[in-house]
Amino acid sequence: MDDILVQGFLMGGVIALVALGFILVFKSSGVLNLAHGEMIAILAYFLYQLLAIWDLPAWLGILVAVPTGALLGVLIERLAVRPLLGQPFLSVLMMTLMVSFLLRGVRYLAWGPDSYILPFTPRGQWEIGPVNVIPATAISFAAAMLIFVVLLLLFRYTKVGLSMRVVSADHEVAQSLGIRVKQVFSISWAMGGALAAVCGVLMGMVYTVTPVLGGMVLGAGLPVLLLGGLTSIPGAVVAGLIIGVSTALGDYYRPGGLNLGEIIAWIVMLVILLIRPYGLFGEKRIERI
């Protein structure tokens, strides 16, 4: 039982990292990047290609994959999303979905419908104190927490982070302060892409590199994103942990033989949205006519 809870807790941290990829892009440019799941998947496959077929050492492979992710993010922003600046949000949403279809198609063409295991995936179980944990999840959780701290510091103390926060508050104000808004968009997409590559490494370890990885990650990340409230980084962490633990409990108990773990994230999200329409930590937007 303790094992289950700890495992769920750790998974929650990893899923929160996926949600963070959405938040990074959404916070500055106001685009919900639904291609994030497929970006993670294609980068995981790319990493597999680097490691297993081109025989690079693991550290070099990851070092190549992360900038590639950033490049992919910038490319998507430049070619697909920026031309739609100022269009209704459904167009942009549909565009990111179509990017995700495109990536999935390319992925199937290049790597087919097979699953792979990343070569550096640790095996067995670790005993930490009284509980057993799966090493891939534990490493991923540690990496995720590290990235959260780095991002929090980045948003608080660096110029890039501060300019991203200004842009997210108001585009016009940012522009009049001399911040290049479009450049900030590109930077945030690049960061989102790099984060997708990191997620690709971690998710590839946790779930293995499977064709359904993209959809699975998207399905896990979106409820967390909404529960946390679309723009809040601490919100994503808290929501991720809540959903991770409740998913683990749903998987464990299976009331009435139902496989509740698959769906409990969405149900928790729906219930909380009914009570708090802007998520746990979301900003309440006041609209004027």
Place this chain on the structure above:
Amino acid sequence: MLPSGVFNRRPQQDMAIVRTSAQWLLLAAALVFLFTLSLYASEVWVNWLIMVGIYAVAALGMHIMTGLCGQFSMGQSAFMALGAYTAAIMGSRYGLSPWISLPVSGLVAGLGGLVFGIPALRIKGFYLVLTTIAAQFVIMWSIRQFDYTGKTYGLTVPAITIGGSALKDAQFWWLTLAIVVVMIFFTKNIQRTTTGRKFVAVRDNDLAAEVMGINLFRTKLLAFFIGCFFAGISGWLWAHYLARITPDLFTFDLSLWFLAMVIIGGMGSTSGAVMGAAAIMAVDKAVPYLSNVVEKAFPSLGFQIPFALGLILFAVVVMFFLLIEPKGLYYRLEKIKLYYRLNPFAY
């Protein structure tokens, strides 16, 4: 737009769905053409037409929800599944006639829409989109769980019989066509009534609409109900056409297809939704031919080509419309029609 000097003199003319006698004649001719099409078209194309009709009904529901009332939904195929499973359960478990299950399918899907539409009062935009995605996953998950709904194996649907013999494909096309025509009329009609005007007001600015005395809750829920009712009818048709339904048919991707149909056809136009359905299905039809070509060019890629190419082609077509023609097919067609109507003048 009418040519300079031509005016509608009576309100009835402004409200008319079919305005001139020439249009009546053309409409009748088109209907006769479509009706007789199944007599001489090859079976492959009749099947294609039936699928266009089935998807067009669901796309029309999407049009009412999204195009008219501005409530985005990415769970249309799950509501279709509600209709289809209602038809299957009523037909195979209780032996009821399909003509009884037709309205019930629509109602069940509509009620499902109401349940997931309730959050729409308080949330909108991204939150609403993700709530409908949640609807998709929750509904399809529930169908997979219970023995009563056939788990992942699905259910068989008894065929529709008229005079003791089951409908053949050609006859099924007539049934589909009849339902599509009724649904198009319903949609066109709703656009010119108070309800439709309310929908458009809510779409354009829901706060302003509320200030003007429109009951937001009722209007949004009604839009959800009608949109999902259409999805249920479409599911009823699909279930009887396939004779066996499984949960794998009603995927999240299919929901996106319906959204793409509305976008390609042109947001907020009824004929656009039907055109969008035909366009998407034409793309779908082109995939096997194209993948044959690609397979000959790159034989090493193997069997994943048709699937991957379907995804890529669909994505490219929708992207083209989003970037180059964001108003959709309907508005391009209107422009062409207007040009010839006014020719040689500009107005």
